[in-house]
Amino acid sequence: MRKIxxxxxxxxxxxxxxxxxxxxxxxxxxxxxxxxxxxENGDYQTTSIIRDMNISESSRGEISISNQLVTGKGxxxxxxxxxxxxxxxxxYDPAKGRTLILGIDVAKGDIYNVLDSLYRDPRVDxxxxxxxxxxxxxxxxxxxxENEVEKGEYLYELIHSxxxxxxxxxxxLKSIRTYLFDEGKxxxxxxxxxxxxxxxxxxxxxxxxxxxxxxxxxxxPDESTxxxxxMETQSPKALLTEQLDEKAGGSVSYNVKSVSRxxxxxxxxxxxxxxxxxxxxxxxxxxxDHLDKQETIIFLENRLSKILTEKADGLFKKLAANxxxxxxxxxxxxxxxxxxxxxxxxVNYYEHILINPEVKVNVRSSGIIL
Amino acid sequence: xxxxxNKSKKSLINQANLSIENIKSQLNHTSDxxxxxxxxxxxxxxxxxxxxxxxxxxxxxxxxxxxxxxxNNNILNELYSQEISTAKSDKKAISGLLxxxxxxxxxxxxxxxxxxxxxxxxxxxxSEPIVEKTILGAKVGFVESLDKNIFLLRTLTKxxxxxxxxxxxxxxxxxxxxxxxxxxxxxxxxxxxxEQRIKSITLDSIRSEGNIQDCIEDHTVTPFPQLLLTERPDxxxxxxxxxxxxxxxxxxxxxIILPATFMTFxxxxxxxxxxxxxxxxxxxxxxxxxxxxxxxxxxxxxFVSFHYEAIPLExxxxxxxxxxxxxxxxxxxLMIMQFSLELxxxxxxxxxxxxxxxxxxxxxxxxxxxxxxxxxxxxxxLIVVALTSVSSFVQPNLEMSSSIxxxxxxxxxxxxxxxxxxxxxxxxxxFIHLSRLTSFGLPYFSPFVPLNMEEFKDTIIRVPSxxxxxxxxxxxxxxxxxxxxxxxxxxxxxxx
Numbered sequence: 001m002r003k004i005x006x007x008x009x010x011x012x013x014x015x016x017x018x019x020x021x022x023x024x025x026x027x028x029x030x031x032x033x034x035x036x037x038x039x040e041n042g043d044y045q046t047t048s049i050i051r052d053m054n055i056s057e058s059s060r061g062e063i064s065i066s067n068q069l070v071t072g073k074g075x076x077x078x079x080x081x082x083x084x085x086x087x088x089x090x091x092y093d094p095a096k097g098r099t100l101i102l103g104i105d106v107a108k109g110d111i112y113n114v115l116d117s118l119y120r121d122p123r124v125d126x127x128x129x130x131x132x133x134x135x136x137x138x139x140x141x142x143x144x145x146e147n148e149v150e151k152g153e154y155l156y157e158l159i160h161s162x163x164x165x166x167x168x169x170x171x172x173l174k175s176i177r178t179y180l181f182d183e184g185k186x187x188x189x190x191x192x193x194x195x196x197x198x199x200x201x202x203x204x205x206x207x208x209x210x211x212x213x214x215x216x217x218x219x220x221p222d223e224s225t226x227x228x229x230x231m232e233t234q235s236p237k238a239l240l241t242e243q244l245d246e247k248a249g250g251s252v253s254y255n256v257k258s259v260s261r262x263x264x265x266x267x268x269x270x271x272x273x274x275x276x277x278x279x280x281x282x283x284x285x286x287x288x289d290h291l292d293k294q295e296t297i298i299f300l301e302n303r304l305s306k307i308l309t310e311k312a313d314g315l316f317k318k319l320a321a322n323x324x325x326x327x328x329x330x331x332x333x334x335x336x337x338x339x340x341x342x343x344x345x346x347v348n349y350y351e352h353i354l355i356n357p358e359v360k361v362n363v364r365s366s367g368i369i370l
Numbered sequence: 371x372x373x374x375x376n377k378s379k380k381s382l383i384n385q386a387n388l389s390i391e392n393i394k395s396q397l398n399h400t401s402d403x404x405x406x407x408x409x410x411x412x413x414x415x416x417x418x419x420x421x422x423x424x425x426x427x428x429x430x431x432x433x434x435x436x437x438x439x440x441x442n443n444n445i446l447n448e449l450y451s452q453e454i455s456t457a458k459s460d461k462k463a464i465s466g467l468l469x470x471x472x473x474x475x476x477x478x479x480x481x482x483x484x485x486x487x488x489x490x491x492x493x494x495x496x497s498e499p500i501v502e503k504t505i506l507g508a509k510v511g512f513v514e515s516l517d518k519n520i521f522l523l524r525t526l527t528k529x530x531x532x533x534x535x536x537x538x539x540x541x542x543x544x545x546x547x548x549x550x551x552x553x554x555x556x557x558x559x560x561x562x563x564x565e566q567r568i569k570s571i572t573l574d575s576i577r578s579e580g581n582i583q584d585c586i587e588d589h590t591v592t593p594f595p596q597l598l599l600t601e602r603p604d605x606x607x608x609x610x611x612x613x614x615x616x617x618x619x620x621x622x623x624x625x626i627i628l629p630a631t632f633m634t635f636x637x638x639x640x641x642x643x644x645x646x647x648x649x650x651x652x653x654x655x656x657x658x659x660x661x662x663x664x665x666x667x668x669x670x671x672x673f674v675s676f677h678y679e680a681i682p683l684e685x686x687x688x689x690x691x692x693x694x695x696x697x698x699x700x701x702x703x704l705m706i707m708q709f710s711l712e713l714x715x716x717x718x719x720x721x722x723x724x725x726x727x728x729x730x731x732x733x734x735x736x737x738x739x740x741x742x743x744x745x746x747x748x749x750x751x752l753i754v755v756a757l758t759s760v761s762s763f764v765q766p767n768l769e770m771s772s773s774i775x776x777x778x779x780x781x782x783x784x785x786x787x788x789x790x791x792x793x794x795x796x797x798x799x800x801f802i803h804l805s806r807l808t809s810f811g812l813p814y815f816s817p818f819v820p821l822n823m824e825e826f827k828d829t830i831i832r833v834p835s836x837x838x839x840x841x842x843x844x845x846x847x848x849x850x851x852x853x854x855x856x857x858x859x860x861x862x863x864x865x866x
Contacts, residue, residue: 010783022789024700025678026693030686053691063691095679096686123679153683 029090033144033155035137036114037103039073044106044114046080047071047138048097049145050088069145071138077117095123099155100130100173101192103137107207107214112180118173126174129159131190132207132214140201143194158203159190166228166238166256167221168206169326180212183345184330188227191218208324211347215322223315226308230277230357231327232259239284242307249288252300254281257364265333267340273329273355277312282365291366304361312357323350388473388481390416392460397467410440418463419472425490429472433486437474445474445484457483468544493518499601501768507639508604516546516620519603523550523616523625526607531555537568545576546620556613560629563810564615579619579626586628588808593776595769596809598630604639629810633817633829635770636660641832650831656764657830663761663774664800667704668785668793670754674700676789688749695745701786707747707755710737712775715759 029050037045050068070092072083085092106114118124133140144154162168168190171179179187188206195202206224208215219227222241228234238256262276283291283300290296319326330349333341344352390405397403402421407414415437419429432450440448457463463473463483470489476482496518499511512519520534531552538544547568551561567586576582579599587596600606601624606616609627617626627634636656641649673681674693681689696703714733718726738756741747747755758778765771777800784792807814817825827833836854 022675023678025674025686025690026696028678028690030678030690032683051687053687063688065687096683098683125679 027090028093031094031097034097035101035141037136038105043073044080045073047141067145098128101137102132107132110212128173134193166225166234184334185328186325210324217322253285271353275357277359279361280364292370297363308359316355325350388483414477416475423470424488428488451486453487455485457485504640506643511601512623519618522603540575543575548618550616593773598627599624635767638766646834659761659764663758668781671700672785672789692748696748703751
């Protein structure tokens with residue numbers, strides 16, 4: 001008898017619906033892009049695109065894609081997503097969202113308020129990219145849902161390709177958390193904006209953050225590439241173009257092959273950070289040619305070193321003005337000079353740091369022609 | 371019963387006094403039991419034989435004719451039969467008659483009996499094996515005759531070590547079984563065990579190798595076969611040379627090889643015929659396909675009903691789009707598909723080959739697509755089931771591939787209830803089970819458990835044959851010549 005009972009139980013078990021934590025794919029409404037905004041009276045607004053793929057019955061397997069734009073408001077991010085859940089058939093599931101967009105209002109506040117609920121959900125994709133926009137996320141996503149229907153992961157690819165060109169820092173939901181809780185390190189996020197002329201979403205540069213909030217200042221792609229070189233975190237491709245004077249032949253483009261940085265921290269009146277950056281570059285575009293001549297190379301090396309040192313000066317002034325320690329000098333001090341750190345630690349420690357950058361360019365290669 | 375036994379004892383004492391009447395009554399006066407009286411040299415001979423079992427011509431030309439023309443009464447010198455033995459009791463005479471011998475009784479004060487080999491054979495010609503096909507291997511398969519099968523094995527295994535032991539099994543109907551092994555190569559322990567187990571079989575009758583398998587295998591409650599059934603003499607011979615034992619059953623074209631370990635089922639003659647790179651590749655493909663066939667349906671269920679965040683984004687959307695029309699839960703969806711596939715598989719075995727092909731197309735293609743379009747299964751489910759069944763067909767051994775189906779269903783169930791966790795637990799149980807199994811006292815999951823690096827030379831990959839030599843002294847295998855490629859050294863030393 002017992003055996004029959006046991007058999008019956010095991011036979012019936014799979015037929016029973018609603019296993020404890022089962023989440024059927026067919027019942028889920030998978031989000032592919034989410035954005036967060038602050039609206040009046042401190043509520044959060046979540047905007048998401050839910051993507052549906054329909055295989056049409058009539059024309060045999062032809063696939064059509066449709067985007068559904070959903071928004072919800074609430075006192076917290078979770079409440080906002082519950083509001084959305086009430087308005088969509090199936091379970092609203094942000095787990096597959098591979099890009100998160102922060103509206104400018106949210107970014108100006110503490111962005112951890114938004115990210116907290118995402119970290120608590122074990123299913124969220126930790127490799128999701130985070131970006132901020134110069135307007136409300138809602139507007140950007142609405143634009144995308146109308147115009148980028150057929151392009152798979154448009155925003156994700158956009159950010160990813162900029163990363164591979166060393167134009168923005170590689171920031172994911174996973175990596176941003178270390179920056180958020182590190183007192184001696186800040187970060188920058190891709191700064192998205194809608195180009196009114198082309199009617200397209202573009203990456204304008206990178207937004208500088210101080211602690212957990214946006215400083216209001218953003219760097220151009222060129223500047224952030226230089227900053228990434230100073231951080232020694234550039235991708236294999238880091239293309240820069242400098243304007244030379246007319247006599248020297250217009251402009252030169254070069255790709256940075258390798259970087260070596262020497263950092264010296266000294267405490268005087270202020271903390272002096274002397275950064276010596278050695279770049280090994282490959283010339284990729286230089287119409288005047290004659291790179292076989294030693295003079296040309298020395299000329300280029302000198303000019304580029306000078307231009308880049310000047311640029312770096314400007315860049316670090318910008319960082320200092322916004323107190324954004326993207327370089328992580330605070331972390332450097334904590335690790336190697338704790339005595340100095342003890343003197344200057346605090347919210348505004350970056351004020352006490354003076355950076356003297358120096359760039360030295362070595363031309364190592366000129367492509368397959370001279 | 372008791373009475374009978376007493377009787378046979380009595381006839382043992384009173385040697386060579388055969389009672390024709392007794393033999394006839396023991397055989398129930400069956401109408402194909404014939405006798406013939408011959409008078410020759412003032413002596414009466416009676417020939418007793420079962421008409422249906424003997425070769426009529428053999429009987430006439432080799433027994434009856436010389437018997438009539440016989441000049442003296444020395445039977446052993448005058449008859450042309452290749453095998454003559456004296457029948458010392460009624461019982462022996464009867465078993466001889468049943469084997470197709472004819473019983474020659476010399477009438478006298480004591481009835482002296484001789485058994486003469488006259489059996490008819492119904493051998494068919496040796497043909498290509500049907501189930502275990504190879505590309506390059508020998509095109510010879512076992513047949514239904516015991517002697518011919520031993521002949522096939524012997525021609526491939528020429529060695530004085532080749533030993534055959536005959537057993538007769540079954541109490542009401544008898545079946546001849548032969549144990550074949552290479553002495554000095556096979557572990558005597560194994561031979562002892564096999565003999566013991568075969569002798570202990572007290573079945574009424576042996577219908578097929580399945581009966582013997584059931585009786586002698588170590589573990590019966592397991593989906594994994596511990597005996598290798600093969601219809602290929604080259605495979606059997608290779609296993610004999612590896613120190614295994616072959617069990618040949620009269621009337622069956624399938625030979626049992628034992629003891630078999632898990633990896634034995636993944637070897638085919640082709641692996642050893644082709645170059646070792648290719649052989650290793652095939653071996654690897656087979657192992658991978660085994661794992662795919664085992665886990666893929668369970669993985670699909672787990673992905674679709676628990677962990678879809680682990681699927682790439684584009685795939686999620688396309689899976690979802692076809693899944694959304696399916697009214698069943700993923701487990702039921704796959705079960706329906708698997709079940710209909712099993713139906714097709716079973717049905718196609720029974721059909722004549724010409725119809726089976728059409729049937730396969732109609733059943734497979736048409737029903738498959740129609741099921742997807744009707745929304746009974748999704749494209750994903752269809753792909754998974756199709757891939758699974760293709761992978762299970764890759765297995766060279768029929769029994770091993772059916773073990774997939776037996777383990778696959780519980781795994782699917784576990785996946786449907788617990789997701790990835792269920793699969794992990796299920797696979798863990800399979801591994802534990804495999805590690806605990808033994809085949810005639812040898813670890814079944816060797817060389818993985820217990821780990822034996824030496825044996826890996828012929829498991830996941832097949833190393834070149836000159837590397838196959840065994841280092842361990844107690845290995846039951848031939849110690850192969852280590853330096854089969856010594857010529858390379860010799861050639862390089864030659865002066866230019």
